[in-house]
Every structure is written in C-alpha cells, then in structure tokens.
Amino acid sequence: MLEIEHLGKSFDGNAAVADFSVTVQDNEYLTLLGPSGSGKTTLLRLIAGLDQPDTGRVLLNGRDITATPTHTRTIGFVQQKYALFPHLSVRENVSFGLRNHYLNPVLDDAEIKRRVDAMLEIVGLRGLGDRGVGQISGGQKQRVSLARTLVTEPKICLLDEPLGALDANLRERMTVELRDIRAALGISFMHVTGNEDEALGMGDRVIVLDEGRGIQIDRPDVVFGRPRTVRVARHVNNYNILSGRVEQDQFLCNGHRLGLPEGSDGAVNYVIGVDRVSVNAAETQDAPGHVSIQAKFIASEFMGSRVLYLFEGPDDAVFEVERHLSRENPVDYGRDEVVTLSWPTAEVLTYASNGLLLHAPELKEVAA
Template sequence: MMEIKGLKKSFAGKLAISDLSLFIEDNEYLTLLGPSGSGKSTLLRLIAGLEQPDGGTIYLDGETLDNRPAHQRSLGFVQQKYALFPHMTVFENVAFGLKYRQDNPLEDSGEIHKNVRNMLDLVGLSDLENRRVGQLSGGQKQRVSLARTLVCQPKICLLDEPLGALDANLRERMAIELRRIREALQVTFLHVTGNETEALAMGDRVVVLNKGQICQIDKPSKVFATPSSTEVARFVNAYNLFPGEGQESRFSYYHHELPYAGDASRACYYGIRYDQMKISADKAGAACLTAKFITSEFEGARIKYFFERPDTGVFEAEMHLGEGDPMILVQGEEYRVSWSPEDALLFDISGSIMNDSNRTEALQ
C-alpha cells in the first residue's frame, strides 16, 4: 500500500499540490479526476519520482520514497503518448525493461521470452510480437506500453490519461481491457483522467482533485449521487446548479419557489441531476421550472434537451431511450420541466453539500 502525507509542490511560486494526503490500498483501481491544471499529472510525477516535492512524504509499504530515484521505486508509469522505441519490435519494447533495469536485470533469454510472451498473451498482442511500432494502431501501442510497464511487476502502476489519445470506440474497449488486466495481475492502478465518465466507470474509488487539493474521495456511486461540493458536482458533469436562497422547506431561485424535502434555510445552491428532470410532467408536489427550449443532442442511448435558464445560461434535462420514445420539442416554445423535491441536493455558501442525516442515509 501507499500513503501520501502532506505533499506540497509549487512551480515559479504557483501552488500545484497543496498539503495533499492520500491512502492507496493494495489491489485497488483508483481513478483521479479533475480539470486541466488541477494537479493530477503533477501528483503522478511526484509519486513516480520525476518531480521532487517541496514538502511532505510518500510511503510505499511503510518505507519512505524520499530521495529514492524513479527507477528504484518499484513503480510503473504508462504515459498518454506511449513513449515506445520506434526502431524496436513489440517484443523488444516489452523486453527492454527486463533486460536493462538497474535492479535485478534478466540475462537468461529463456526467462525473458517466457515473461514477455506471457504478458503479450495477457494484453492480447501475442500475434504481433515481431511488428514495428509504426505498424500498430493507437490501441495496440497503448497495450504495448502497458505490457512493457507491467512485465517488470511494479507494486503500483501509474497511468497518465492512458485513454486520452484514443478514439471513442478504442477508449471503451481499452477501458474494459485495463480492468481485466489489473484484476488478472492483482496490481494497484492509479489512473489519471479528465473524463468523468471514465473515472466513474473504472475506479473502485474516485479521487476528485482541484487546485492541488482533494475535494472528495469515495466510491463512484457516492461521488455521482452525493457530490461533496458544487465543484465536484460540476466535474461529474451531471448536475444543474441554481444559485439562490433557502427558506425552511423551500428554495428561492430567480422568482421561482422550489420545494425541498428537508431544511433549506442555509442553502445557497440547489442541485438536480439532468436525468432526474422530466419534461411536461404534471405531478402534484413536484418542483418545476418553465423554460424555453433551445436544442437537443442525440447521444445514442440518451437525448439531452437544453433550455434557457431564468437568470442566464442554460440548463439541461436528460432522457434515456429505455424510458420511452424521444420527445419532439419546438425551438423557442416554453415547456414545464419538473422533478421530485426528494432528488434535490442543497449546498451552503461555501459550496459544500449540506448535512442532512436523514437525506444522506436515504441517498446512500
């Protein structure tokens, strides 16, 4: 296991990582989610030993990694752009680390062939071992990069946006493969991504990072259903957030009184998930907004509908096609968009989710 305590890092006086502490379990798939500039890649480079921290300590299996060079940390690093040797074959790329690592390099060619071929079998490249890197697709290159890292049996595998350079179909297939490979090897993965869908789908736990600090660590279902702050709700990209003022069991938002199933008196933000909003639904006791329809987006299994907000900007409602036929809406026409007050989340003036024990237990 790995423990990070009070890690700090600045570049030219600008804080990149701020007093960050994190515990990473053995045999865990941990995804790290955050916007560009949040410190995700910096954190990975600090762990790998490619950058030196200004403060704090990183422990691996109870031993500090302070002042230990990158090649002696028993960690693997898979980069977004693969970093493969173009003049070598697939087999030679994967074998490189085994032959030339500083600690315990393998010299027995039979042992090298066995280890490399076992790893190529695992990542599904056993029939491509003699190909050059230039003859491979993006997904195949990513697998070679992963195989080259994992063949050296790292204690933790660090992945810096490993799917970012792939197209949508390849990204989905590689996501499945990454989980399968990790489970087969029982190796801890720390996977950095700016894609919320990827982070939620792949991680046993999700770490949400912003401005060099951890905003929330939890199971994907908890991060999605109960984001700890308005920041996390925005990163999850599934919530409409309306500013206003709470008044006991109601929330005032731009001349609208939105009911809430609890005490809303300290609330400054009202959140509701896209998929919990229903268009033209007349239901007694429902919260609702009447808004002009702007446009819709077809995304395969779901459709997103965009409406003008009463203040500025837009809000959206999402319909999954399994719930019924797509709705045909007229641009510029007003529609009633409603939802259950029990589904709403409230956030206080600092942007933190409000503590309502009864509601939290119900959501969990």
C-alpha cells in the same frame, strides 16, 4: 500499499499539489478525476520520483521512498504519450524494460521470451510481437506501452490519462480491459483522467482533484450521488446548478421560488440531476412533492446511447435534461417549444455558502 502523506508542490509560488494525502490499498483500482491544471500529472510525477515534493512524503509498503531515485522505486508509470521506440518491434519494445531494469535486469533470452509472451497474452497482443509499432493501431500501442511497464512487475502502476488519445469505441473497450489486466496481475493501479465517466466507471474509489487538493475520496456511487461540495458536483458534470438564497422555506432564484427539501436552511446552491428532470406539456399542473417551471427548448445533442436536451428556464437559466435511449425514444421538440420541467423535491441537493453539502437524497443500493 502506497501511502501519500501531506504531499505539496509549488511552481513559481503557485501550488500544483497542496496537502494531498491518500492510502492506495493492495489490488485497488484508484481513479483521480480533475480538469486540466488540477495537479493530476504533477501528483503522479511526485509519486514516481520524477519531481521532488516541497512537503510531505511517499511510502511504499511502509518504507519512505520520498528521496529514493525513480529507477529504484518499483513503481511503473504509463505516460499519456506512448513513447515507444519506432524502430523496434512490439516484442523488443516490451523486453526493453526487462533488459534495462536497474534493480533486476533480465538477460536470459529464454526468460525474456517467456515473460514477454505472458505479458502480451495478458494485454491482448498475442501474435503481434513481431510487428513494428507503426503497423498497429492506437489502442494496441497503448497496450504495448502498458505491457512494457508491467512486465517489470512494479508494485503499483501509475497511468496518466491512458485513454485520452483513443477514439470512443477503443476507449470503451480499454476501460474494461484495463480493469481485467489489473485483476490478472494483482497489483494496484492509480489512474488519472479528466473524463468523469471514465473515473466513475473504472475506480474502486474515486478522488476528485481540484487546485491540487483532493476534495472528495469515496466510492464512485457516493461521489456521483452525494457530491461532498458544489465543486465536486461541477466536476461530476451530471447536475443543473442554480444559485440563490433561502427565503420563507423556499429557494429564491432570479425571482422564482422553488420547493426545498428539509435541512436546507442557508442554502446558496440548488442542484438537481440532469436525469431527474421530467419534460411535460406546457399546461401540466404541479404534482405533489414536485417542483415545476416553464422553459423553452433550445437544442439537443445526440451522445450515442443517450440524448442531452437543453432548455431555457426563467431569466435565461439553462437546464440540461438527459434521456437514455435504452429506456425511451428521442423526442423531436420544436425550436422555442414551451414545456414544463419538473422534478421531485426530495431529489434536490443543496449546498451552503462554504460549498458543503446540506441535503442529498439517500443513495440507492447497488445490486451485487
């Protein structure tokens, strides 16, 4: 178990990590989501011992390792760049960590072969041990880097944007394979990324990192469906976010009144999911319990399994509407075509002036 207590680190007076605390459970896959500059890599470097914190401490299985040198921490670190030795084979790259391990170097050739072969099998590289690293794909290089770290049997593995350099197909495959590898080894993974789909799809829990602070730590379905703050909602990148104020039990936004769910007094942000908005003919009448506005079509973006439509609402407000192609065919709207956008009032999320959640729909139970 890894415990991080009130960790802080500043550079030139600017906080990169601020009062960060979390406990990573045994065998947990924990993802950290945040944009560039949010402190993700700095946090991993503090845990690995590559940088020293200004405040706080790091404990591994109850032992304070804050001042322990990096090479004695039994923590693996897979960095964004593969950092493989180009003149060595796949097998030699993986075995390098065993032969040169500070605490428990392995010098017996038979034992090295046994452990390297077992690790290559786990990461899906069986039969490729004798190839040069220049003869394998980007996804295979990422697995070599992972194998080199994991073959030394660390207590926890830190992954810094491990899928960032891969193309979309490889990234999708590796999201499944990384979870399978972690399960096979029975250790904890702490994986940082700026991709919300990656974070939500891979983590047992997700931490949303913003300006060096963990602003929400929860299950993926909770982070996605009930963002604790409006900043989390922006990081999740699945919502239309409007600003305004409450007046006479309605949300006033750019002179337009929108229906509000109960418990939204004092709301300054009105939020609706991109997959909760319906697109109807311009003359469609309001349905009970729904909010409707007129908008015109701007553009659409094909995203593989889904299509994102952009509409311009009142006072130039841009609304995003997402449709999954597994459920309906794409629609070819005409440029500047006028439509009615509508959504259930009960599906609206509202946030107070301090950014905290006021109202959100109940989470739907996820089938086991």
